[in-house]
Each structure stands twice: as C-alpha cells, then as structure tokens.
Amino acid sequence: MSRPLFVVVSGVTWDGVKGSERQLAEALRAHADVLWADPPVSPATPDRYRGVAGAGRQWHPRLARTGENILRLTPVALPGLTRPGIRATTWPLVRAQLRWALRLVGRTPAAVLGCSPHDVLGRWGPGVVNVLYGTDDWVAGAELMRLDPARVAAEERAALRNADLVLTVSPELADRWRELGADPVLFPNGCDPQAYAEIERRTPIPLPPGFPQPVAGLSGQLSDRIDLALLEAVADRGIGLLLAGPRDPDWQLGRLDALLARENVHHTGPLPHAELLDVLARFDVGLTPYADTRFNRASFPLKTLEYLAAGKPVVSTALPASTRLRAETDQVWLATRPAEFAAAVAEAATAAAPDAVAQRRAVARRYSWAARAAELMELTARCAQPAQVSHRLR
Template identity: 30%
Template structure:
C-alpha cells in the first residue's frame, strides 16, 4: 500500500557511524523465503544513532519485501543529564514526522515514541503501553492483513507488554547486549529479560556468553554473532584511502566505533607513549570523558562518520584496534568491528576478551590478543610488518560472517515458525480493535494512578521536597547593587504579587545598607510599565529616585538578566544581590553567572511568596498552605525551563 505508507512523511536523519559485524555458529535450516510480512522491531537505539545490527536487520528485511516498523529506543534505565540532547532529538523527530512516524527508506517506517522515561515505574509502564499501543494500531491499519512478526532487541517490561498488545504471529528476541551488567540502574532488567526469553518463539544471541545466559531459561537458543556488510566493504577494498588521512603519517592504527567508557583510554595513552612514531586514529562519537587522550600528538579523534564513509577510512589503516577493557559487561560483548576490519583485509589486535578468543577458535587465531599495553604494542609492530600475510584467512572469516549469510539463516528460522503456526493470522483490523478494547482498562488504571498522585501532591510535602533543589539562598552581604526581577504587574497596572515582593525585598536591602543602587528588570509592559510601578513603590519607601535603574526591554528571565547585566557592568558593579522568588532563584543565579563569570552574584530571594504560600525564617522556608495543581505546574515548568537553558548553554 504505497499511498498509506507515504503518509508517514519523508525520510529524515541518516545513521552516523558503524559498530555492527560477526560469524554464524549454529547449524542453519534450509533457506526459506520471508517476504510480504509486517515486522515490528523494538530497538535499543534510535535510527539516527551509530549504524548497528538493528539497522542491518531492518534494512535487509525491508529489501526482502517486508514492511518494517522500527520503534526507537524506549530505554533500559532512567535518563540522566547526558541524555538530554538525545531527548531533544526525540522531540524534534516526533514533531518532524506524523505523530512520531517518518518513512526513512522504502518499506521502513520509524516511530519516535514520546514516552515517560521511567522503564520500571508501574504507572509509566501502563501509560507507555497505551501510547505505543495506539501507534502500533495506526500502523496496523496501514500495513496489511496478517499479524506482525515482532522482533525485539529490548528486554524491558514495556517490551513484554507490547508483545501482548501487538498480538504478533512470531516473537523473536535477539539478545545482543548484557543489559543487566551495563549499569546499576539497568540491573533490574534481568527479571523481564528472563520472562521474554521464556515467552519468545525464537531466541537469538550474539555471543557465547549471552547464549549461555539465555540457555539457563531455555535450551534452544541459537547463536548468531553480529555480521558485516561484506558487499560494501569488498567493493571498497583495495581502493584509495580517505583524503582526510593524507596528513596523518604511517603507520596508522585505527579504531572504529563509539569512544565510550568500555574503551581502555589509559591503555591507548600508554600505547601513544610506547609507540611515538605510530599514529592512532579513532573514528566515532565521543561518549565519555577523553581526558587521558587529550594533548597527545599521535592520537587523532576524527569523530563520527557516515557508515558509507568507513571503508575508505579503513583502507588507510595498517591494523584495526579493539582496545576494550575487561569487565562483566565486555565479557559478553562480541566486538562486531572485527569483521569490518577483516572485510578490508586488515590485521586486528585486541585485548583478551572471551568472545575474541572464541572467534579465534572458530577462525584459526586470526586476531592477535594482548594482555597489556606492552603486549599490545608488540602485536601492532608485528602487524605493521606482516604485509599480506594472513590476509586470505581474514577475508574468509569476514565472508563467513557477512550479513548476507546470517540474515537469510535467521529469516529461514522465522519462516519455519510461521509455517508451523496453526491457522491463518487474524486481520489487522481485529488486532486494532483488540487494542482499542484494552484502552478503557488502561485509562481506568491511569485515572486511579492520577488520583493517587493528586492525593500525594495535595496532602503531603512531596511537591515541596521535589522543588527544594530549585531554591538557593544566601544571607545578605554588602554589594554594589541589588538586581530585582519582576513578575508581571498586569495590563491594568495593578501590582502583581511577585512584583511587589521583589520590589520590597530590594527596598529592604537598600534601606539596610547592603547596596547603594537598585536595578529593576522586567519584560512585561502594560498600561503602566511594571518597572515604573516598582520604582514608584521604592521611592515611596524612601529610596532616592537617582539610586534606581529600570530595564524593561527583556522578555523572559534570560533577556531580563541580559539587560540588567548591561546596566550593572556599565555602573562598574563587581558584586550584586540577585532578588527573585525562591523557586526561580537557582535558574536566575546560574544564568547571571553564565553571562558574566567575573561578576559575583549572591542569591537573596524574597522573604515571602504569596503564590506558593511560603515565607522564609532564618533560611528555612515555612509553608502555610497545601500544594495545589498550579504549584505543580509552576515547579514542573521551572525544571523544564532549566533544562531548556542548559541545552542552549545559558546556564
């Protein structure tokens, strides 16, 4: 149905680099066609991330004539600050598509779902299942009449619920990572992964260690190490090296992939000292602090590159590196880049990883293995002198591990399960109705959870605890000026509460002798400009008009601070007392310090904030009223705006 699929919008975003490759171990069934099916892929990465096995599975299924819905990562752990750029990209992709859908390649639709990023919260689980279930139902109506194949890389509770919601004809779990060992936050995934392994029709594993883990639940796990796009690399083998390497002398030893916390940066730094005449080239996004590598003239960080640009870069290397450090997580990792290196005929040197040693057993010791930097340097020196020795064996290993060999074997197993299933699949319309009938139950559960949340907010101090990180306060000290931020006087010129509280706090600081000037800043003009009303109030309280500066051209906190900063710097101020409401103070102080790191900014919030029903007594906030929904909205808005400021480097 080309017309229906084209309705999901134009393709956006290309993968930026490569990590994926590997060999086929278990006996394959006879080839069988898998075409004309609908396949839902639950991915652990986003489509625009580094090119990996997820992309190869999706593109090759689509090329075989299947329709693919690629659902981007919904998370195996709660997000942290480093994830905010990715969250921003998710929002951009959702808005750029059609309700999160976008067609990236023929037969491939990507869904960028908006979900609550709490993978192990029961409330978030219910809401996320409903949200993604609705999107699956929409795709169901557009893709065909047969129940889908659900192919998941994701073993979370949400993945289990989507297995039930999608009502698939076949469930495939491809275990490609030891998620439980990847971080403390993700350790809880072990229980849902075991349940998924038990419920799936087929379980594939990418390494011996992962196969053994899954085999503790069931005995029929099939080993399919990650493959390589052998066709692409073969076409480039023997060609010219990338022009960007021309300025880097030989020998060049290269690493392709994400520069993450599992890469042994300390050993790379040692190698650069042990081999000062060698050049080490790292190609891939920087995903961790690279402090040990900075300032080293023979270490070159090229950054991320499109997948199609990797072969010419590899053509300029003398050997490929796998410099992973040993850890429980890397003990189960099959370093897929082995086969990309080998597809270009390159010798490979690796740290002693279990899966590398297993690879050597299968392919005759084609990878040099080292235990430390000294051994690694010796192996690299030998590789640089080896010429074409061992090249044929390396190419044969890569040929065996081509995706054009592995994926047909995987698809044959899926086709075999389809053939054994009794009876025709139910129409997609029926699946969609099933999802719709589930929706009321989900809504009831969601309403109950919302009611419980409302009780928690209304009748406990939870909201105030959550808001406390937004508050920053310092006792008044002598300074050059007080900068008071306004809060809106209104079109009728009536004093707003925040306006009055801020103005009176600044007056108090002046009359107490802490400051000699006051700067009132606002971006809310009305019939009577807010700062004019603030100035009149201050004058009525005994502050000389000549000691007051007003700024009214700002719109929003940062713009107000920019204008206020212009005034205080023009006046030669070196220290200011910053006045605003308690839960606005952290953002305002951070933004002011970002504008001028030399200017000393002392946060002095208002003593009383009637909006929140709070007053300050000896540095402690005392709340005189219960939280309300408007308070929740204000606190959430403050946190979201703080994130927005961080993303724009304003704090």
C-alpha cells in the same frame, strides 16, 4: 504472494550508531518488509537526545519511509518516561502506537523482534512469532547505562517468557539465559563484506602533516567499554593512532584529553556512517581494545568483523568472541596487557603474508548479514508451524 512484515522494536534510534539491529533490518529487506520502531521519545526530551532528524517538539508518533521496504515509527511517551510510575505507561503506549501503525498500513506482522528487554513480546495474537534478539548482556550493561540491574533482570525474565524464539549473539549470553530456562539459538553478529570490497579505491581521510606510520585505528565510541591503557601504550610506542567516533563526555576526562593532545594521535570525532570506509582505508591495523568486563565478554564487537571485511589485520583483547575468530584466522592478534598489545600492533602492521587480505575477507564473508537475515527467515518460518516446538521458556 505478498512479502511478510517484520516489526523490529529497536533499543537504539535509526539515526544513531549503525549497529547490529539496523544492519540486520536492512539485510531483511531482501526477504520482507520492515517496520522499524525507535525507542520512544517525549515532548520534553531535549533535541540533542531525540535522534529524530528535524523532529522538533514531538507530540504525536511519526511514521515515515526511511528506505526501500522500511517504514520507521518514532513513538511518543509521557514526559519522565523512565521514572517510576510514569514508566508503567511507556510500553503500553508504544504497543498502542505500533498497533496504530499496523492498522495504517493494513498489515499483520509475521514476526516481532524485541531488541531490548522491554515489554513488547507476546502481545500480538496467534500466528505472530515473538523473537527476543539479544545483542548484549542487558543486565551486565545496566550499570553502564545507569539503570537498576534488578529491574532490568526482571524485564529480561519476562521477555524470555514471552518469546517464541530467543537469539543470542554469544555463547556466554546463551549460557546465562539457559540458566533461566530458555533455549536460545546462537546468532552471532555479522558484517556487509560487499560494502568493503573496493575499499582500496577509496580516498583515505587526510591526517596532519608528518603523522607517523603505521596507523592503528579504532572505529567506535570512546567510552568505558575501552581499556584506555591499551591505547596509551600504542601511542607510547610512536605508532600513529587514529580514533574515529564520538567520545563519552563523562569518561576519563583529563586522561583522555592528554592522549588526544599527543602529536601521534588524531581524533576525528563523530562521523557519518557513509564516511567509515574512508576512515578504514587509512588504517594499517584495526583495534578492538575492549576492557575485560562481563558486558564485553558477552558481546561480539561489530568493529572486528568490519576491520576484517576491509582487509585489515586486527589486534584485540582476548574477549571470547575475538578468541573464537583467532581460531579461524591468524590475522587476529590477541593481547591483554598494554605492552603486549602495543607489540602486537607493531607486529600486525608489518605482517605481509601474500594472501593475508584474502584470508581476512574470507572470514568476514562467513559472517555476512545477508546470511543472518536468511537464517532468521528460516527460524521464524519454523516457529510459525503449528507442530514446531517453541523456544519459549520451559
């Protein structure tokens, strides 16, 4: 029997940050072939925003193999693809290019996963399971992305109506979608525990001579998701602060520059995902210093699970996802105010329970992407059965 085909219409490019969508797609390869669709680009999109290595000016969709059992489609839309008027053409063009790719490979998908509220679900004919995969609260994130929240909310409601199966990363998002009449399945983020199994054998990235110990580390983008006061408090305490990832050039310009200029703070800038293990190997404590916002409260930070998989203690703000993890292990410290956060980092760095590393990794194993992929296969198989009750809006 041939393997099923899953179409993953992503909200982020394959070459971007390796987040939930890509990691789930890679785990799905054990069960199915995957056709990954990048967000559309236009010929007028500046190269630095395209996320397509070596693409140049692109006038036609690109279909390329990007790994075992994964094809990648980069669709093309009209210039000004997000502007009113032009925007109405964007997703019909994307759907047409997806159909072109499916004809080219001679396949009918078993399921289509929409990883954003855009108009890609409910248009693939009988027998195709339409899955809405909610990794974030898109309406709450609209302002962060400089989008119109009302328009995003309308798109979200339409996507919920067209979904046979609705997955949500957190109970908070699930509750909001239930208020809209959906019946979501809780589908938390995961990690790849095996990838971190031999982190002790990695060579930690070098730090400047005399850099203080212990080292508290943050892996990820420096943006307005972060409470900068928490990082400042850690640095004020004299702890070494290692920040690995890109920075939003419009976020806290002078204040962040001042923090990065301190002698006990080191910023690597953007790094390839393949170098993440060398960064985590240098951490004594992993930080999830997220601000208390509606968007963050509905999220499930991947970095927290990755720290635990690497055997590191975690200090996080008291986000609902972190609070739930804290109920599973005392290796997650929770603090909200800057002084308390810095004190928790110092405590976590010196905690020396003999089985602490094993405890952290045991929690991470319960959240593996392999288990998530197997669960998704089971859920879509149930939805594909004619007698099965759908998860569409009532």
